[in-house]
Each structure stands twice: as structure tokens, then as C-alpha cells.
Amino acid sequence: MVDNLPRILLVTEATLSQEGKGVNRTLVNLFDNYPAELLMLFCPEHELESNPTSSPFDRQVLSFAGHRLPIVHNRLGKSLNSLINWINLQLLDWFPISNLQKLEEFDPEIILICPVTSLCLLMGYKLTQHFHCPSLIYFMDDWIAIDNSRWLSNSVQKTANQLLKQADGWLMISEQLQTELSNRYQIKPQSSLIVHNPVDLSDKQPPDTARTHEGTFKVVYAGSIWSMHYDALAAIAEAIYQLRCDGKDIELILHTDKSFWNLYQEKWQQWQVTFGDLIPYQELNCYLNKHADMLLVTSSFLLENAPMTRSSVQTKLTDYMAAGKPILACGPDYSACNQFLKKWNCGLVCETNQIAEIKNFLLVVLDRQDLWQKIAITAFEVLKSNFDTKVVNQKLQVFVKNIVDRAAENSCVTESISSPKHLSFFKDDRTLLN
Known part of the structure; x- marks a missing residue:
């Protein structure tokens, strides 16, 4: 366990349910031993309704209205859902951030955005503009390559570009994905880490080579x-x-x-x-x-x-x-x-x-x-x-902490340079002022 871990605000459609799959399962495994009091989950409310967060991650969970207009799940959906998505994204962009006071009380030291759809991509961007803290972006596949959603004030492609450009670090599921995004948006990450789904081996045994195949x-x-x-x-x-x-x-x-x-x-x-x-x-x-x-x-x-x-x-x-x-x-x-x-x-x-x-x-x-x-x-x-979970989670924790520490050091240097005390010499030295 890494000491003095930062408070993470995790923005994602994955609700950290133990019954989840794919992105959800990877995030559950990655944060399995992260102190629950230092992790806050921020999800679309419709996702939390269908897949409630499991313990211990349910200690600090907040939601936002992702679908103010419901998606149509019938034949009409093919013609209506693109318009509904446009409206939902525009409303999400216009409306104030939900549960902002509680988010501010949590006071995140770093924001980790793991978007599966344009909803959390946009919400993640809004949060990075509000909170002046480091941010990480974690993509587990290249869904943004085929998502050309637009709304009045922005688009998926512009938002992805902005998030990738301003992020203090990239987490990627593969080297191929990191290279693809870097080339497509012409951005070199400030720092990066390839993060695969970790597996807990504490209760698992190596293959039994004595067993032989029989039957079908x-x-x-x-x-x-x-x-x-x-x-x-x-x-x-x-x-x-x-x-x-x-x-x-x-x-x-x-x-x-x-x-x-x-x-x-x-x-x-x-x-x-x-x-x-x-x-x-x-x-x-x-x-x-x-x-x-x-x-x-x-x-x-x-x-x-x-x-x-x-x-x-x-x-x-x-x-x-x-x-x-x-x-x-x-x-x-x-x-x-x-x-x-x-x-x-x-x-x-x-x-x-x-x-x-x-x-x-x-x-x-x-x-x-x-x-x-x-x-x-x-x-x-x-x-x-x-x-193994211990190996991957240790690397992730070190990576996250280093980014937060580096941001804090840079902030101290900036404050020191801009501090009024550096002007006192000129104010007090009469010969220089004259």
C-alpha cells in the first residue's frame, strides 16, 4: 500500500458493481484495496438505478442526470435517439454540475475520468474546468473513433481532444490505443501508464500439469x-x-x-x-x-x-x-x-x-x-x-500519487514566484526605486 494516497473523484458510467463486466470489472479490481474514504464515484443516475454500487465503494457515491430525456427502446428509437442524445448532451453542458456542494466538500485531489459514452466524457470535462486539480483520462477502447455526436456548444471529438490535451496523465488499456489517440489528436501525453485488468491470485493455484484431458x-x-x-x-x-x-x-x-x-x-x-x-x-x-x-x-x-x-x-x-x-x-x-x-x-x-x-x-x-x-x-x-492485483494496483497508486505530488510542487513554485514577498525588495530599496 502506498502511503498518503490522494482523494480521487472517479467519473464513469461504470458503477463499481461486483456483478458488472468489462470496464466495470476492471475498475472494481483496480480499486479493490484503495481506501474507500478517499474515493468518490460520480455516475449517471440511470446507471446507478440499474446497477447499484457494491460495498465498500458505496460509501461515497453521487449522481448526475445523464438522460433528462429517456432513450427510446423500440423501432422509433432509430430515428429519435440521435436527437434525444443531442438534447441530453446540450442540457448537460448548459446545466450546473449536480451535487456540486458535496463534490466540493469531498475536495478531490485528482479527477479520474473513465468514459464509456459521451455523457461522462462531457461531465468529466466540466469537472476539470471547475476543480483546479490534476486529471487523468482512462480509455479502455476506442469508442470515440466512431462517435461523432455533436451538440450546440461542443462535440465528442472536440471534448476528447481537450481532455487528452489537458490531462496530467493518460491511462490506457493497450499500447496500440495510446499510439492511436496520440497520432489522431497530435498530442503527446505528459505521462502515461498501460493498465490492464488485474487479477487477485491470492486464492489461485498454478496449472495442474498432472491432469490429462479425457472425454469431449x-x-x-x-x-x-x-x-x-x-x-x-x-x-x-x-x-x-x-x-x-x-x-x-x-x-x-x-x-x-x-x-x-x-x-x-x-x-x-x-x-x-x-x-x-x-x-x-x-x-x-x-x-x-x-x-x-x-x-x-x-x-x-x-x-x-x-x-x-x-x-x-x-x-x-x-x-x-x-x-x-x-x-x-x-x-x-x-x-x-x-x-x-x-x-x-x-x-x-x-x-x-x-x-x-x-x-x-x-x-x-x-x-x-x-x-x-x-x-x-x-x-x-x-x-x-x-x-496480479498487488502488482498492478501498486503501479497505479504510485503513478497517481506522483502526478498529485508533482502538481503540488509546481503549484508551490508558481505561488512562490508570484508571491508579493518577492516584490518587497524593490519596494523597500530606496536606491533602486529612485
Whole structure:
């Protein structure tokens, strides 16, 4: 634990719910051992209503009205929601900051903005203009690349540019994302840190190399299935189905929300994919260790999803690394997930969406149990050395504290230079005044 940690105002749509996924799960893991009295969460109220904050993060939570006009969740939404979003952003820009007195009483020493949508991007910017303290921006994917939302007084692109330019430090989920944003906005960060989802290894054991595979070979995918995942996942599903038709004892199991299953249910059933309920996070490691033979992560091959594929190291990767089973990543060669596994040499990478080629790839893998074990062992060791909660959180705390300390030192120097006492010499020295 780092001494004398600063008070952090965290501005994000992620509500720090223990049941959350993706960005939410990463933030929960990152602040797991941060003193609760030094952390205040500022979220859109509609997010807090649907996903209440879990203990101990619920000690200091404030909200703001993100959706003064509700989003339409029917066919009319396609034509109305862009206008509704425009109005909501303009109202958010015009209206005073909600709960400002309580925010001032908390008196943040640093503001950490982790936006998932334009709402917290804009609110984060408003807060940095009000509070004269250092700020950090944390992007976990490149959603701003495809968000061209505008409102009367500003836009997503201008606001992102302003936040990145004025930030005292950048936190990024990948080197690729940092490079992309730096090149796009022509900004070099004052300081930066790559921050992946950390995993608590205190109750986890290294892979059991004595265990041998028996029965059906189970390929498991755990998590959400957004458009940035689906087409690569579908290619794997079809390849595994064809292997089953060829007599191979292999099965693809999806552990995901029922809504994602239902969205593509006809295809999943056609390819004989097995549906498994979403596994609670606290049970994930034990389940994967006992019931999976290979863990799957997928990244879209479609050009329309390239900004997300290129930038986002998915949360599940480090969680998978703790399970003691080999990881298979399917996606294009520019996928951040593929690049991560290749950098650390801790997973298998399949960089094609051609079904015949995927089948051949899997056939080779199925015969190499020695390779599975080697990859699983390497992944666990990489995780232990680089992405264990203690390691990552320590680096983050040191990074944050250094920025606050540096800002305080610069402030003291500025005050010293501008202080009236430096003018007293000229006021008192008659010979110089004359």
C-alpha cells in the first residue's frame, strides 16, 4: 500500500458493481484495496438505478442526470435517439454540475475520468474546468473513433481532444490505443501508464500439469457477445461444428447473458453450440479450471469494428490466464488481444476467419496436449509477475500519487514566484526605486 494516497473523484458510467463486466470489472479490481474514504464515484443516475454500487465503494457515491430525456427502446428509437442524445448532451453542458456542494466538500485531489459514452466524457470535462486539480483520462477502447455526436456548444471529438490535451496523465488499456489517440489528436501525453485488468491470485493455484484431458474437448467462451466479438466467434462455432460432423469429440460452450444467446439463437442451434448461463465473477476461475479445456477470446474481422479490435485488450484475457487452461484468440493480426498474447507468448493465435483454415488449426492443436500445458503455465507466470492485483494496483497508486505530488510542487513554485514577498525588495530599496 502506498502511503498518503490522494482523494480521487472517479467519473464513469461504470458503477463499481461486483456483478458488472468489462470496464466495470476492471475498475472494481483496480480499486479493490484503495481506501474507500478517499474515493468518490460520480455516475449517471440511470446507471446507478440499474446497477447499484457494491460495498465498500458505496460509501461515497453521487449522481448526475445523464438522460433528462429517456432513450427510446423500440423501432422509433432509430430515428429519435440521435436527437434525444443531442438534447441530453446540450442540457448537460448548459446545466450546473449536480451535487456540486458535496463534490466540493469531498475536495478531490485528482479527477479520474473513465468514459464509456459521451455523457461522462462531457461531465468529466466540466469537472476539470471547475476543480483546479490534476486529471487523468482512462480509455479502455476506442469508442470515440466512431462517435461523432455533436451538440450546440461542443462535440465528442472536440471534448476528447481537450481532455487528452489537458490531462496530467493518460491511462490506457493497450499500447496500440495510446499510439492511436496520440497520432489522431497530435498530442503527446505528459505521462502515461498501460493498465490492464488485474487479477487477485491470492486464492489461485498454478496449472495442474498432472491432469490429462479425457472425454469431449470443451472450448469455452465466457462473457458478452457484442458486434466486436460476434463474427469471429461465429467462424469458430462453424469450424467446431464441422469438426463434430467429421467425428471429432469437441464442443463449443457459451457462458453469456441470455440476451446475447437469444440474439443469435438460430445460428447457435444450427452449429450445435451449447448455452451456459453467465458465470458469477467470484465463481469464474473455479468453473473454468474444472470444466474447460480451452478458453476462447474473439475479435471482429470486420472493418467497421476495426477501431475496437485494434485498441481493446478484453478484460477476460487476464481472467483466463488465471484459470490454468490454454487461451485461443481468434481475430485479425492487428487485434490488441492477439498482440497481447504474442507479446507475452502466453496463448494460441488464429488470425483467419476462413472455416477450413480454422479447422486445420484446431486439428493441430487438439493433438498437442504438451503445448496446452506449456501455454497455460506461461500464462499463469506472466500473470503473477505482471498483472496480479498487488502488482498492478501498486503501479497505479504510485503513478497517481506522483502526478498529485508533482502538481503540488509546481503549484508551490508558481505561488512562490508570484508571491508579493518577492516584490518587497524593490519596494523597500530606496536606491533602486529612485
